[in-house]
Amino acid sequence: MSRPLIKITNIKRDFELGNEIVYVLKGIDLEIHKGEYVALMGPSGSGKSTLMNILGCLDTATSGTYILNGKDVSQMEDNELAEIRNKEIGFVFQTFNLLPRTTALDNVALPMIYAGYSKQERNKRAIEVLQQVNLADRMDHQPNQLSGGQRQRVAVARALVNKPSIILADEPTGNLDSKTSVEIMKLFNEIHANGNTVILVTHEEEIAAYAHRVIRLRDGLIESDTSKV
Ligand code: ADP
Ligand code: MG
Numbered sequence: 001m002s003r004p005l006i007k008i009t010n011i012k013r014d015f016e017l018g019n020e021i022v023y024v025l026k027g028i029d030l031e032i033h034k035g036e037y038v039a040l041m042g043p044s045g046s047g048k049s050t051l052m053n054i055l056g057c058l059d060t061a062t063s064g065t066y067i068l069n070g071k072d073v074s075q076m077e078d079n080e081l082a083e084i085r086n087k088e089i090g091f092v093f094q095t096f097n098l099l100p101r102t103t104a105l106d107n108v109a110l111p112m113i114y115a116g117y118s119k120q121e122r123n124k125r126a127i128e129v130l131q132q133v134n135l136a137d138r139m140d141h142q143p144n145q146l147s148g149g150q151r152q153r154v155a156v157a158r159a160l161v162n163k164p165s166i167i168l169a170d171e172p173t174g175n176l177d178s179k180t181s182v183e184i185m186k187l188f189n190e191i192h193a194n195g196n197t198v199i200l201v202t203h204e205e206e207i208a209a210y211a212h213r214v215i216r217l218r219d220g221l222i223e224s225d226t227s228k229v
């Protein structure tokens with residue numbers, strides 16, 4: 001088997017809350033290969049977002065190692081992590097996290113500014129990904145002029161714009177009605193079919209059914225890890 005894209009070993013994450021330490025992730029081991037389509041499930045508070053934030057280099061573990069694409073990101077300084085986050089990770093949030101008063105085009109192109117592309121290159125690529133999410137006709141609209149599903153499409157386009165190694169989505173349909181959720185999941189299916197590695201968190205079994213592997217967390221540990229054959 002090829003080298004995993006993600007290899008985490010004995011990841012723990014705890015938080016200091018006043019005089020107390022809250023142990024959230026209690027020793028997670030996980031390998032994910034290129035092209036996988038993974039749903040991460042588990043009760044509220046089980047540590048899903050904490051794990052996703054570590055996978056997305058938005059947070060670092062208290063202990064344990066994280067090898068991403070052959071690089072040990074658990075040892076990296078903040079500036080190196082920021083670069084990995086920008087180049088290797090596309091993150092989609094439940095609440096979209098778009099810049100207000102900024103057009104869809106500029107929201108999507110934003111990660112390319114940090115990656116150092118020219119304005120011409122940024123706009124060309126941003127239009128390309130907006131076409132991919134079927135929203136090129138809304139590129140001049142600001143988030144408050146778009147529906148929830150359209151906002152999430154913009155967020156997905158932004159996640160794709162730098163051609164990352166992994167797409168991470170934390171409850172991407174959590175703020176959407178069921179019809180719109182299905183549309184967004186069809187979009188993730190397409191993204192996966194294009195060769196992307198996709199990891200998404202969901203509470204809903206119907207959403208998780210789109211993935212090919214389901215990992216369940218409970219109380220900071222992996223309870224089960226099941227792949228469809
Ligand atoms: P999930 O996404 O599965 O609902 P989270 O990963 O968000 O769970 O949270 C797991 C637990 O960790 C919760 O009890 C939460 O309160 C705690 N937690 C998460 N982030 C922090 C933090 N920054 N400081 C203190 N506790 C935190
Ligand atoms: Mg969460």
